[in-house]
Amino acid sequence: MNFSRTLFPLSMLLLSGCVVGPDYQKPDTALPAKFSESKATSSESVALNPWWESFRDKRLNGLVHQGMAENLTVQQALERITAAEANVIIAGAGALPNVGLSAAGNVSGQDGSYLRRNSITAANPDGSDHSQSKSMNAGLSASWLIDFFGQYRRQREVANASLDAAYDDVGVARLAYLSDLVSSYVSARYFQEALALNRKNLVSRRETLKLTNEIKEAGAASSLDVLQAEGLVNQTLANLPALETGFHQSANHIATLLGVPAATITSSLIKGASQPMPRYSTRTGIPADLIRNRPDIRAAERRLQAATAQIGVAEADLYPSIELGGSIGAARNFNARVGNLTSWSFGPTLSLPIFNGGALKAQVKIARSDAEQQYLTWKSTVLNAVEEVENAQTALIRDYQTVAAQRKVVDTFDQTLVLARESYRGGASTILDVLDAERNVAESRLALATAIRQLARDYVALNVAIGGGAEIGAATVVVSK
Secondary structure: OHHHHHHHHHHHHHHHOOOOOOOOOOOOOOOOOOOOOOOOOOOOOOOOOOHHHHHOOHHHHHHHHHHHHHOHHHHHHHHHHHHHHHHHHHHHHOOOOEEEEEEEEEEEEEEEEOOOOOOOOOOOOOOEEEEEEEEEEEEEEEEEEEOOOOHHHHHHHHHHHHHHHHHHHHHHHHHHHHHHHHHHHHHHHHHHHHHHHHHHHHHHHHHHHHHHHHHHHOOOOOHHHHHHHHHHHHHHHHHHHHHHHHHHHHHHHHHHHOOOOOOOOHHHHHOOOOOOOOOOOOOOOOOOHHHHHOHHHHHHHHHHHHHHHHHHHHHHOOOOEEEEEEEEEEEEEOOOOOOEEEEEEEEEEEEOOOOOOOHHHHHHHHHHHHHHHHHHHHHHHHHHHHHHHHHHHHHHHHHHHHHHHHHHHHHHHHHHHHHHHHHHHOOOOOHHHHHHHHHHHHHHHHHHHHHHHHHHHHHHHHHHHOOOOOOOOOOOOOOOO
16 A cells, blocks of 8 residues: 555656647758858857948938837837747646635525415415525635646747747848838938939939030921920930929838828938948858858747647647646535535546547647648748848849949049040031930949949848848847747
């Protein structure tokens, strides 16, 4: 008897330490040692790198920091953390005893008259019945499902991994906000630059039209020359509305990203500024750094961990479960001579799945399939991240080359226009030479502005691709597990 009393608690202790289901292992995938156009040097964490400050634009810096706390997408991601934290509490509560208290009071009676033999008494001479009964009862119940096979421990693992993913989702939302805001600001400044260039071209083409009229009056130009010069003036005027629309739409989108109504900040951007041009280069590190720096990769890994733990939750349903339960109740009837009654009960309940049509095993297969899908999602996220960095880096390197070459093109065509006008005044060339030179100048200047915009946008894409700035403005939270 003493042996059995010792063996039973020991067996319970051993069973309570059993956890079914696979233990999570960090995933791995083959990655190149370096990016194709950078050195094989690992970089530090870029999560707190304010890369947009490389543009040296105070207005842009102010907008970025203003939107960190106001962007609605980021706020939604932060709110999802609250729900994930509540799920952690729910998962932990499942392994704890459940205690409940109940109380009830009852008053009943009857009022009426009836006829029956001997129903008329001294107390009720008219045969009526007036009776009332009062009672009260209270009870305390408790139950505890013993976690023999680690079901609740796996559920806590699922909840904690999901909470980590929710924090990483905030980083994903923050990167999307940074990319959208800075790119929209770059576009707004581009449209302003394009407007300024077209207005400058308009002044130049009006000068050419004036010169053509003067030469016509002198008898050295034809009406066709005047019409051609006038056509370029009108063409330039036709370009302005679309550029103004582009600026206003970019400014409106910036306002939306800041969580304010459209056109709220347009007036503050009307005063033009130079196009944003990055002043510093970006260290991309190596592909393996992305697993540490990219919040979407970390979130995908946390969801893989949650899916892996869910297999253990499903497998635990295949095994027996024991629930310890008990209750204590007390009742009082105020009409009875002996009105107090106390009762209690205690005992285990064994649940053993015997036949369920294969549903429980199917749930395990579903959980394993979900985990495999999450692994494939993680691997796809990693490979897409490597591709994004490769594409942005390749484009950015060539953008610098394009901008440098385009500046030389602008200088060349500027000199060509000066020479064409002098030659036209002297009668050595036609108006077509001047118009062609003006057209080349206008197109080359706009091409330079477009190249600068593309360079800035690829700079944004590269920094977002490596996870730069994902944790700026994030509060440090320590979650107990």
